[in-house]
Amino acid sequence: MTALYVLDVPENTAVAKVAAEAGAAVGKVGPYFEITADGPIVVDRRATGCRHAVWYSCVAGVAGGRIVQHDKDALRVDPA
Amino acid sequence: MTLEHKVRGVDHTAFPTFDPAATVRFYRDVLGFPVVHSICAAGWGPENHPDFIHFFFDIGNDDRIAFFYYFGLEPVHAHERGDVYAGFGPEVPEFFVRSRHLAIHVDDQDDLLEYRRRLDDSAWPVEMQIQHETIESIYTHDPNGYMVEFTRAMRPVTPQEDLDANLTIDALLDVVAEPEPSFGKLLARKAELIVERAADWEVGASEATGNARAQV
Known part of the structure:
Protein backbone atom coordinates (compact mmCIF):
# COMPACT_ATOMS: atom_id res chain seq x y z
CA MET A 1 0.00 0.00 0.00
CA THR A 2 1.16 3.49 -0.83
CA ALA A 3 0.97 6.12 1.91
CA LEU A 4 1.51 9.86 1.66
CA TYR A 5 1.72 11.94 4.85
CA VAL A 6 0.76 15.61 4.85
CA LEU A 7 0.77 17.83 7.93
CA ASP A 8 -2.67 19.13 8.86
CA VAL A 9 -2.21 22.90 8.64
CA PRO A 10 -4.55 25.31 6.85
CA GLU A 11 -2.41 25.54 3.70
CA ASN A 12 -2.41 21.76 3.22
CA THR A 13 -6.03 20.77 3.76
CA ALA A 14 -6.82 21.10 0.05
CA VAL A 15 -4.12 18.53 -0.76
CA ALA A 16 -5.88 15.89 1.34
CA LYS A 17 -9.27 16.91 -0.01
CA VAL A 18 -8.21 16.65 -3.65
CA ALA A 19 -6.50 13.30 -2.99
CA ALA A 20 -9.73 11.97 -1.47
CA GLU A 21 -11.77 13.21 -4.43
CA ALA A 22 -9.36 11.33 -6.71
CA GLY A 23 -10.11 8.09 -4.89
CA ALA A 24 -7.49 7.82 -2.14
CA ALA A 25 -8.44 7.03 1.45
CA VAL A 26 -7.68 9.84 3.88
CA GLY A 27 -7.22 9.16 7.59
CA LYS A 28 -5.24 10.80 10.38
CA VAL A 29 -2.08 9.87 12.29
CA GLY A 30 -1.78 12.46 15.02
CA PRO A 31 -1.70 15.85 13.29
CA TYR A 32 -0.93 14.33 9.87
CA PHE A 33 -3.25 13.34 7.07
CA GLU A 34 -2.49 9.76 6.05
CA ILE A 35 -3.43 9.43 2.39
CA THR A 36 -3.39 5.81 1.24
CA ALA A 37 -4.17 3.80 -1.89
CA ASP A 38 -3.45 0.34 -3.23
CA GLY A 39 -2.17 1.88 -6.45
CA PRO A 40 -0.79 5.31 -7.28
CA ILE A 41 -1.81 8.46 -5.39
CA VAL A 42 -2.31 11.42 -7.71
CA VAL A 43 -3.04 15.01 -6.63
CA ASP A 44 -3.83 17.68 -9.21
CA ARG A 45 -2.10 20.91 -8.22
CA ARG A 46 -4.56 23.30 -9.84
CA ALA A 47 -7.44 21.59 -8.06
CA THR A 48 -5.72 22.24 -4.73
CA GLY A 49 -5.26 25.95 -5.40
CA CYS A 50 -1.92 25.75 -3.55
CA ARG A 51 0.61 28.44 -4.39
CA HIS A 52 4.02 27.12 -5.37
CA ALA A 53 5.79 27.49 -2.01
CA VAL A 54 3.03 25.50 -0.31
CA TRP A 55 2.74 22.92 -3.08
CA TYR A 56 6.42 22.05 -3.17
CA SER A 57 6.72 21.67 0.61
CA CYS A 58 3.46 19.89 1.43
CA VAL A 59 4.84 16.32 1.61
CA ALA A 60 5.82 15.19 5.11
CA GLY A 61 6.50 11.53 4.36
CA VAL A 62 6.11 8.71 1.85
CA ALA A 63 5.79 5.01 2.72
CA GLY A 64 5.41 1.99 0.47
CA GLY A 65 6.16 3.95 -2.66
CA ARG A 66 8.02 6.85 -4.12
CA ILE A 67 7.31 10.22 -5.66
CA VAL A 68 7.54 9.94 -9.44
CA GLN A 69 6.08 13.37 -10.24
CA HIS A 70 5.99 16.60 -8.20
CA ASP A 71 5.72 19.54 -10.55
CA LYS A 72 3.40 22.39 -11.44
CA ASP A 73 0.78 19.95 -12.69
CA ALA A 74 0.59 17.13 -10.18
CA LEU A 75 2.00 15.12 -7.30
CA ARG A 76 2.11 11.40 -8.04
CA VAL A 77 3.27 8.65 -5.68
CA ASP A 78 3.66 5.20 -7.24
CA PRO A 79 3.77 1.97 -5.23
CA ALA A 80 7.22 0.59 -4.54
CA MET B 1 17.02 15.68 30.06
CA THR B 2 15.93 19.08 28.88
CA LEU B 3 18.41 21.91 28.63
CA GLU B 4 16.91 25.12 29.93
CA HIS B 5 16.47 27.63 27.13
CA LYS B 6 17.81 30.89 28.56
CA VAL B 7 18.93 32.94 25.58
CA ARG B 8 17.08 36.10 24.59
CA GLY B 9 17.42 36.62 20.87
CA VAL B 10 20.07 38.41 18.84
CA ASP B 11 22.28 40.83 20.76
CA HIS B 12 24.00 41.82 17.54
CA THR B 13 25.18 40.39 14.28
CA ALA B 14 28.25 42.04 12.76
CA PHE B 15 29.50 42.61 9.23
CA PRO B 16 32.40 44.50 7.67
CA THR B 17 31.78 47.52 5.43
CA PHE B 18 34.00 49.49 3.08
CA ASP B 19 31.30 52.14 2.55
CA PRO B 20 30.11 53.53 5.88
CA ALA B 21 28.40 56.50 4.20
CA ALA B 22 26.10 54.32 2.11
CA THR B 23 25.62 51.92 5.02
CA VAL B 24 24.40 54.75 7.25
CA ARG B 25 22.17 56.08 4.45
CA PHE B 26 20.62 52.66 3.99
CA TYR B 27 20.02 51.64 7.60
CA ARG B 28 19.53 55.00 9.33
CA ASP B 29 18.18 57.33 6.67
CA VAL B 30 16.21 55.00 4.38
CA LEU B 31 15.02 52.38 6.85
CA GLY B 32 14.95 54.60 9.94
CA PHE B 33 16.98 52.28 12.16
CA PRO B 34 18.43 54.39 14.99
CA VAL B 35 22.17 54.41 15.60
CA VAL B 36 22.36 53.04 19.14
CA HIS B 37 25.99 52.36 19.85
CA SER B 38 29.42 52.91 18.39
CA ILE B 39 32.97 52.19 19.34
CA CYS B 40 35.99 54.16 18.09
CA ALA B 41 38.93 51.84 18.56
CA ALA B 42 42.60 52.44 17.94
CA GLY B 43 44.26 49.44 16.39
CA TRP B 44 46.32 47.30 18.76
CA GLY B 45 47.50 43.77 19.15
CA PRO B 46 49.89 41.51 17.30
CA GLU B 47 48.24 41.46 13.86
CA ASN B 48 48.64 45.08 12.80
CA HIS B 49 44.95 45.50 13.42
CA PRO B 50 43.81 48.77 11.81
CA ASP B 51 41.98 51.52 13.65
CA PHE B 52 38.26 50.94 13.29
CA ILE B 53 34.75 52.14 13.98
CA HIS B 54 32.22 49.56 15.16
CA PHE B 55 28.72 50.97 14.82
CA PHE B 56 25.31 49.56 15.65
CA PHE B 57 21.74 50.06 14.39
CA ASP B 58 18.63 49.06 16.31
CA ILE B 59 16.62 46.46 14.34
CA GLY B 60 13.78 46.28 16.86
CA ASN B 61 13.27 44.22 19.97
CA ASP B 62 16.54 45.75 21.25
CA ASP B 63 18.36 43.53 18.75
CA ARG B 64 21.09 45.16 16.65
CA ILE B 65 22.97 44.92 13.38
CA ALA B 66 26.55 46.15 13.60
CA PHE B 67 29.29 47.06 11.15
CA PHE B 68 33.05 47.33 11.23
CA TYR B 69 34.75 50.06 9.22
CA TYR B 70 38.53 49.58 9.14
CA PHE B 71 40.58 52.66 8.23
CA GLY B 72 42.93 51.99 5.35
CA LEU B 73 41.68 48.50 4.52
CA GLU B 74 41.17 47.84 0.83
CA PRO B 75 38.47 45.42 -0.43
CA VAL B 76 39.57 41.86 0.23
CA HIS B 77 38.36 40.38 -3.05
CA ALA B 78 37.51 41.48 -6.59
CA HIS B 79 34.62 39.15 -7.41
CA GLU B 80 31.49 40.77 -8.80
CA ARG B 81 29.22 38.16 -7.20
CA GLY B 82 28.65 37.96 -3.49
CA ASP B 83 29.12 40.70 -0.94
CA VAL B 84 32.06 42.68 0.42
CA TYR B 85 32.86 39.90 2.87
CA ALA B 86 32.78 36.96 0.45
CA GLY B 87 33.08 36.83 -3.34
CA PHE B 88 32.21 33.98 -5.65
CA GLY B 89 33.33 32.91 -9.10
CA PRO B 90 31.11 31.67 -11.93
CA GLU B 91 31.45 28.06 -10.73
CA VAL B 92 29.31 28.75 -7.66
CA PRO B 93 25.56 28.36 -8.30
CA GLU B 94 23.39 31.43 -7.88
CA PHE B 95 21.06 29.77 -5.33
CA PHE B 96 24.09 29.23 -3.08
CA VAL B 97 25.32 32.80 -3.42
CA ARG B 98 21.83 34.03 -2.51
CA SER B 99 21.34 31.70 0.45
CA ARG B 100 22.87 33.68 3.31
CA HIS B 101 20.77 36.57 4.54
CA LEU B 102 19.39 38.44 7.52
CA ALA B 103 15.60 38.41 7.98
CA ILE B 104 14.06 41.18 10.08
CA HIS B 105 10.61 40.58 11.54
CA VAL B 106 7.65 42.97 11.20
CA ASP B 107 4.23 42.59 12.80
CA ASP B 108 1.90 42.67 9.80
CA GLN B 109 1.46 43.42 6.12
CA ASP B 110 1.01 47.16 6.71
CA ASP B 111 4.44 47.30 8.28
CA LEU B 112 5.93 45.11 5.55
CA LEU B 113 4.56 47.46 2.90
CA GLU B 114 5.84 50.49 4.82
CA TYR B 115 9.39 49.14 4.59
CA ARG B 116 8.74 48.29 0.95
CA ARG B 117 7.83 51.97 0.35
CA ARG B 118 10.95 53.20 2.11
CA LEU B 119 13.17 50.88 0.05
CA ASP B 120 11.43 51.56 -3.25
CA ASP B 121 12.00 55.31 -2.74
CA SER B 122 15.72 54.69 -2.26
CA ALA B 123 18.72 53.51 -4.27
CA TRP B 124 18.06 50.00 -2.90
CA PRO B 125 14.54 49.08 -4.11
CA VAL B 126 12.83 45.83 -3.25
CA GLU B 127 14.00 43.07 -5.60
CA MET B 128 11.40 40.43 -4.69
CA GLN B 129 8.17 40.18 -2.72
CA ILE B 130 7.19 36.57 -2.08
CA GLN B 131 4.54 34.67 -0.13
CA GLU B 161 4.53 22.47 12.98
CA ASP B 162 6.97 22.16 15.89
CA LEU B 163 6.40 18.41 15.95
CA ASP B 164 6.88 18.27 12.19
CA ALA B 165 10.10 20.28 12.39
CA ASN B 166 11.50 17.89 14.99
CA LEU B 167 10.58 14.82 12.96
CA THR B 168 12.20 16.41 9.90
CA ILE B 169 15.45 17.04 11.74
CA ASP B 170 15.56 13.56 13.25
CA ALA B 171 14.93 12.07 9.80
CA LEU B 172 17.58 14.33 8.28
CA LEU B 173 20.20 13.26 10.83
CA ASP B 174 19.40 9.61 10.12
CA VAL B 175 19.65 10.13 6.36
CA VAL B 176 22.88 12.14 6.35
CA ALA B 177 24.50 9.48 8.54
CA GLU B 178 24.15 7.07 5.59
CA PRO B 179 25.76 7.24 2.13
CA GLU B 180 24.12 9.30 -0.62
CA PRO B 181 21.44 11.18 1.32
CA SER B 182 18.46 12.24 -0.78
CA PHE B 183 15.08 13.92 -0.42
CA GLY B 184 13.34 10.64 -1.21
CA LYS B 185 15.21 8.86 1.57
CA LEU B 186 14.34 11.62 4.00
CA LEU B 187 10.62 11.39 3.18
CA ALA B 188 10.72 7.61 3.63
CA ARG B 189 12.47 7.90 7.01
CA LYS B 190 10.13 10.69 8.10
CA ALA B 191 7.11 8.54 7.25
CA GLU B 192 8.49 5.92 9.65
CA LEU B 193 8.91 8.53 12.38
CA ILE B 194 5.38 9.84 11.80
CA VAL B 195 3.97 6.35 12.29
CA GLU B 196 6.13 5.80 15.39
CA ARG B 197 5.67 9.13 17.12
CA ALA B 198 2.87 11.27 15.69
CA ALA B 199 -0.12 9.10 16.59
CA ASP B 200 0.25 9.74 20.32
CA TRP B 201 1.19 13.37 19.93
CA GLU B 202 -1.01 15.87 21.73
CA VAL B 203 -1.00 19.62 21.72
CA GLY B 204 0.95 20.76 24.76
CA ALA B 205 3.11 17.65 24.85
CA SER B 206 5.36 18.85 22.07
CA GLU B 207 8.88 17.62 21.63
CA ALA B 208 9.99 21.17 20.94
CA THR B 209 11.23 21.48 24.48
CA GLY B 210 11.62 24.94 25.86
CA ASN B 211 9.47 26.36 23.11
CA ALA B 212 6.76 28.44 24.70
CA ARG B 213 4.75 28.31 21.49
CA ALA B 214 4.43 24.55 21.86
CA GLN B 215 3.10 24.79 25.39
CA VAL B 216 -0.19 26.47 24.48
Whole structure:
Protein backbone atom coordinates (compact mmCIF):
# COMPACT_ATOMS: atom_id res chain seq x y z
CA MET A 1 0.00 0.00 0.00
CA THR A 2 1.16 3.49 -0.83
CA ALA A 3 0.97 6.12 1.91
CA LEU A 4 1.51 9.86 1.66
CA TYR A 5 1.72 11.94 4.85
CA VAL A 6 0.76 15.61 4.85
CA LEU A 7 0.77 17.83 7.93
CA ASP A 8 -2.67 19.13 8.86
CA VAL A 9 -2.21 22.90 8.64
CA PRO A 10 -4.55 25.31 6.85
CA GLU A 11 -2.41 25.54 3.70
CA ASN A 12 -2.41 21.76 3.22
CA THR A 13 -6.03 20.77 3.76
CA ALA A 14 -6.82 21.10 0.05
CA VAL A 15 -4.12 18.53 -0.76
CA ALA A 16 -5.88 15.89 1.34
CA LYS A 17 -9.27 16.91 -0.01
CA VAL A 18 -8.21 16.65 -3.65
CA ALA A 19 -6.50 13.30 -2.99
CA ALA A 20 -9.73 11.97 -1.47
CA GLU A 21 -11.77 13.21 -4.43
CA ALA A 22 -9.36 11.33 -6.71
CA GLY A 23 -10.11 8.09 -4.89
CA ALA A 24 -7.49 7.82 -2.14
CA ALA A 25 -8.44 7.03 1.45
CA VAL A 26 -7.68 9.84 3.88
CA GLY A 27 -7.22 9.16 7.59
CA LYS A 28 -5.24 10.80 10.38
CA VAL A 29 -2.08 9.87 12.29
CA GLY A 30 -1.78 12.46 15.02
CA PRO A 31 -1.70 15.85 13.29
CA TYR A 32 -0.93 14.33 9.87
CA PHE A 33 -3.25 13.34 7.07
CA GLU A 34 -2.49 9.76 6.05
CA ILE A 35 -3.43 9.43 2.39
CA THR A 36 -3.39 5.81 1.24
CA ALA A 37 -4.17 3.80 -1.89
CA ASP A 38 -3.45 0.34 -3.23
CA GLY A 39 -2.17 1.88 -6.45
CA PRO A 40 -0.79 5.31 -7.28
CA ILE A 41 -1.81 8.46 -5.39
CA VAL A 42 -2.31 11.42 -7.71
CA VAL A 43 -3.04 15.01 -6.63
CA ASP A 44 -3.83 17.68 -9.21
CA ARG A 45 -2.10 20.91 -8.22
CA ARG A 46 -4.56 23.30 -9.84
CA ALA A 47 -7.44 21.59 -8.06
CA THR A 48 -5.72 22.24 -4.73
CA GLY A 49 -5.26 25.95 -5.40
CA CYS A 50 -1.92 25.75 -3.55
CA ARG A 51 0.61 28.44 -4.39
CA HIS A 52 4.02 27.12 -5.37
CA ALA A 53 5.79 27.49 -2.01
CA VAL A 54 3.03 25.50 -0.31
CA TRP A 55 2.74 22.92 -3.08
CA TYR A 56 6.42 22.05 -3.17
CA SER A 57 6.72 21.67 0.61
CA CYS A 58 3.46 19.89 1.43
CA VAL A 59 4.84 16.32 1.61
CA ALA A 60 5.82 15.19 5.11
CA GLY A 61 6.50 11.53 4.36
CA VAL A 62 6.11 8.71 1.85
CA ALA A 63 5.79 5.01 2.72
CA GLY A 64 5.41 1.99 0.47
CA GLY A 65 6.16 3.95 -2.66
CA ARG A 66 8.02 6.85 -4.12
CA ILE A 67 7.31 10.22 -5.66
CA VAL A 68 7.54 9.94 -9.44
CA GLN A 69 6.08 13.37 -10.24
CA HIS A 70 5.99 16.60 -8.20
CA ASP A 71 5.72 19.54 -10.55
CA LYS A 72 3.40 22.39 -11.44
CA ASP A 73 0.78 19.95 -12.69
CA ALA A 74 0.59 17.13 -10.18
CA LEU A 75 2.00 15.12 -7.30
CA ARG A 76 2.11 11.40 -8.04
CA VAL A 77 3.27 8.65 -5.68
CA ASP A 78 3.66 5.20 -7.24
CA PRO A 79 3.77 1.97 -5.23
CA ALA A 80 7.22 0.59 -4.54
CA MET B 1 17.02 15.68 30.06
CA THR B 2 15.93 19.08 28.88
CA LEU B 3 18.41 21.91 28.63
CA GLU B 4 16.91 25.12 29.93
CA HIS B 5 16.47 27.63 27.13
CA LYS B 6 17.81 30.89 28.56
CA VAL B 7 18.93 32.94 25.58
CA ARG B 8 17.08 36.10 24.59
CA GLY B 9 17.42 36.62 20.87
CA VAL B 10 20.07 38.41 18.84
CA ASP B 11 22.28 40.83 20.76
CA HIS B 12 24.00 41.82 17.54
CA THR B 13 25.18 40.39 14.28
CA ALA B 14 28.25 42.04 12.76
CA PHE B 15 29.50 42.61 9.23
CA PRO B 16 32.40 44.50 7.67
CA THR B 17 31.78 47.52 5.43
CA PHE B 18 34.00 49.49 3.08
CA ASP B 19 31.30 52.14 2.55
CA PRO B 20 30.11 53.53 5.88
CA ALA B 21 28.40 56.50 4.20
CA ALA B 22 26.10 54.32 2.11
CA THR B 23 25.62 51.92 5.02
CA VAL B 24 24.40 54.75 7.25
CA ARG B 25 22.17 56.08 4.45
CA PHE B 26 20.62 52.66 3.99
CA TYR B 27 20.02 51.64 7.60
CA ARG B 28 19.53 55.00 9.33
CA ASP B 29 18.18 57.33 6.67
CA VAL B 30 16.21 55.00 4.38
CA LEU B 31 15.02 52.38 6.85
CA GLY B 32 14.95 54.60 9.94
CA PHE B 33 16.98 52.28 12.16
CA PRO B 34 18.43 54.39 14.99
CA VAL B 35 22.17 54.41 15.60
CA VAL B 36 22.36 53.04 19.14
CA HIS B 37 25.99 52.36 19.85
CA SER B 38 29.42 52.91 18.39
CA ILE B 39 32.97 52.19 19.34
CA CYS B 40 35.99 54.16 18.09
CA ALA B 41 38.93 51.84 18.56
CA ALA B 42 42.60 52.44 17.94
CA GLY B 43 44.26 49.44 16.39
CA TRP B 44 46.32 47.30 18.76
CA GLY B 45 47.50 43.77 19.15
CA PRO B 46 49.89 41.51 17.30
CA GLU B 47 48.24 41.46 13.86
CA ASN B 48 48.64 45.08 12.80
CA HIS B 49 44.95 45.50 13.42
CA PRO B 50 43.81 48.77 11.81
CA ASP B 51 41.98 51.52 13.65
CA PHE B 52 38.26 50.94 13.29
CA ILE B 53 34.75 52.14 13.98
CA HIS B 54 32.22 49.56 15.16
CA PHE B 55 28.72 50.97 14.82
CA PHE B 56 25.31 49.56 15.65
CA PHE B 57 21.74 50.06 14.39
CA ASP B 58 18.63 49.06 16.31
CA ILE B 59 16.62 46.46 14.34
CA GLY B 60 13.78 46.28 16.86
CA ASN B 61 13.27 44.22 19.97
CA ASP B 62 16.54 45.75 21.25
CA ASP B 63 18.36 43.53 18.75
CA ARG B 64 21.09 45.16 16.65
CA ILE B 65 22.97 44.92 13.38
CA ALA B 66 26.55 46.15 13.60
CA PHE B 67 29.29 47.06 11.15
CA PHE B 68 33.05 47.33 11.23
CA TYR B 69 34.75 50.06 9.22
CA TYR B 70 38.53 49.58 9.14
CA PHE B 71 40.58 52.66 8.23
CA GLY B 72 42.93 51.99 5.35
CA LEU B 73 41.68 48.50 4.52
CA GLU B 74 41.17 47.84 0.83
CA PRO B 75 38.47 45.42 -0.43
CA VAL B 76 39.57 41.86 0.23
CA HIS B 77 38.36 40.38 -3.05
CA ALA B 78 37.51 41.48 -6.59
CA HIS B 79 34.62 39.15 -7.41
CA GLU B 80 31.49 40.77 -8.80
CA ARG B 81 29.22 38.16 -7.20
CA GLY B 82 28.65 37.96 -3.49
CA ASP B 83 29.12 40.70 -0.94
CA VAL B 84 32.06 42.68 0.42
CA TYR B 85 32.86 39.90 2.87
CA ALA B 86 32.78 36.96 0.45
CA GLY B 87 33.08 36.83 -3.34
CA PHE B 88 32.21 33.98 -5.65
CA GLY B 89 33.33 32.91 -9.10
CA PRO B 90 31.11 31.67 -11.93
CA GLU B 91 31.45 28.06 -10.73
CA VAL B 92 29.31 28.75 -7.66
CA PRO B 93 25.56 28.36 -8.30
CA GLU B 94 23.39 31.43 -7.88
CA PHE B 95 21.06 29.77 -5.33
CA PHE B 96 24.09 29.23 -3.08
CA VAL B 97 25.32 32.80 -3.42
CA ARG B 98 21.83 34.03 -2.51
CA SER B 99 21.34 31.70 0.45
CA ARG B 100 22.87 33.68 3.31
CA HIS B 101 20.77 36.57 4.54
CA LEU B 102 19.39 38.44 7.52
CA ALA B 103 15.60 38.41 7.98
CA ILE B 104 14.06 41.18 10.08
CA HIS B 105 10.61 40.58 11.54
CA VAL B 106 7.65 42.97 11.20
CA ASP B 107 4.23 42.59 12.80
CA ASP B 108 1.90 42.67 9.80
CA GLN B 109 1.46 43.42 6.12
CA ASP B 110 1.01 47.16 6.71
CA ASP B 111 4.44 47.30 8.28
CA LEU B 112 5.93 45.11 5.55
CA LEU B 113 4.56 47.46 2.90
CA GLU B 114 5.84 50.49 4.82
CA TYR B 115 9.39 49.14 4.59
CA ARG B 116 8.74 48.29 0.95
CA ARG B 117 7.83 51.97 0.35
CA ARG B 118 10.95 53.20 2.11
CA LEU B 119 13.17 50.88 0.05
CA ASP B 120 11.43 51.56 -3.25
CA ASP B 121 12.00 55.31 -2.74
CA SER B 122 15.72 54.69 -2.26
CA ALA B 123 18.72 53.51 -4.27
CA TRP B 124 18.06 50.00 -2.90
CA PRO B 125 14.54 49.08 -4.11
CA VAL B 126 12.83 45.83 -3.25
CA GLU B 127 14.00 43.07 -5.60
CA MET B 128 11.40 40.43 -4.69
CA GLN B 129 8.17 40.18 -2.72
CA ILE B 130 7.19 36.57 -2.08
CA GLN B 131 4.54 34.67 -0.13
CA HIS B 132 6.32 31.58 1.17
CA GLU B 133 4.57 28.73 3.00
CA THR B 134 3.42 30.78 5.98
CA ILE B 135 5.36 34.04 5.76
CA GLU B 136 5.46 36.93 3.30
CA SER B 137 8.80 38.59 2.61
CA ILE B 138 10.51 41.39 0.73
CA TYR B 139 14.17 41.33 -0.19
CA THR B 140 16.91 43.71 -1.19
CA HIS B 141 20.69 43.92 -0.95
CA ASP B 142 22.26 46.56 1.25
CA PRO B 143 25.12 48.78 -0.01
CA ASN B 144 27.62 46.09 1.00
CA GLY B 145 25.89 43.37 -0.99
CA TYR B 146 24.39 41.68 2.08
CA MET B 147 20.92 40.30 1.44
CA VAL B 148 18.31 41.73 3.78
CA GLU B 149 14.80 40.33 4.13
CA PHE B 150 11.78 41.79 5.90
CA THR B 151 9.14 39.22 6.78
CA ARG B 152 5.76 38.93 8.43
CA ALA B 153 3.84 35.85 9.52
CA MET B 154 0.65 35.23 7.52
CA ARG B 155 -0.74 33.23 10.45
CA PRO B 156 0.52 32.08 13.85
CA VAL B 157 2.71 28.98 13.85
CA THR B 158 0.74 25.92 14.99
CA PRO B 159 2.03 23.44 17.59
CA GLN B 160 1.97 20.58 15.07
CA GLU B 161 4.53 22.47 12.98
CA ASP B 162 6.97 22.16 15.89
CA LEU B 163 6.40 18.41 15.95
CA ASP B 164 6.88 18.27 12.19
CA ALA B 165 10.10 20.28 12.39
CA ASN B 166 11.50 17.89 14.99
CA LEU B 167 10.58 14.82 12.96
CA THR B 168 12.20 16.41 9.90
CA ILE B 169 15.45 17.04 11.74
CA ASP B 170 15.56 13.56 13.25
CA ALA B 171 14.93 12.07 9.80
CA LEU B 172 17.58 14.33 8.28
CA LEU B 173 20.20 13.26 10.83
CA ASP B 174 19.40 9.61 10.12
CA VAL B 175 19.65 10.13 6.36
CA VAL B 176 22.88 12.14 6.35
CA ALA B 177 24.50 9.48 8.54
CA GLU B 178 24.15 7.07 5.59
CA PRO B 179 25.76 7.24 2.13
CA GLU B 180 24.12 9.30 -0.62
CA PRO B 181 21.44 11.18 1.32
CA SER B 182 18.46 12.24 -0.78
CA PHE B 183 15.08 13.92 -0.42
CA GLY B 184 13.34 10.64 -1.21
CA LYS B 185 15.21 8.86 1.57
CA LEU B 186 14.34 11.62 4.00
CA LEU B 187 10.62 11.39 3.18
CA ALA B 188 10.72 7.61 3.63
CA ARG B 189 12.47 7.90 7.01
CA LYS B 190 10.13 10.69 8.10
CA ALA B 191 7.11 8.54 7.25
CA GLU B 192 8.49 5.92 9.65
CA LEU B 193 8.91 8.53 12.38
CA ILE B 194 5.38 9.84 11.80
CA VAL B 195 3.97 6.35 12.29
CA GLU B 196 6.13 5.80 15.39
CA ARG B 197 5.67 9.13 17.12
CA ALA B 198 2.87 11.27 15.69
CA ALA B 199 -0.12 9.10 16.59
CA ASP B 200 0.25 9.74 20.32
CA TRP B 201 1.19 13.37 19.93
CA GLU B 202 -1.01 15.87 21.73
CA VAL B 203 -1.00 19.62 21.72
CA GLY B 204 0.95 20.76 24.76
CA ALA B 205 3.11 17.65 24.85
CA SER B 206 5.36 18.85 22.07
CA GLU B 207 8.88 17.62 21.63
CA ALA B 208 9.99 21.17 20.94
CA THR B 209 11.23 21.48 24.48
CA GLY B 210 11.62 24.94 25.86
CA ASN B 211 9.47 26.36 23.11
CA ALA B 212 6.76 28.44 24.70
CA ARG B 213 4.75 28.31 21.49
CA ALA B 214 4.43 24.55 21.86
CA GLN B 215 3.10 24.79 25.39
CA VAL B 216 -0.19 26.47 24.48
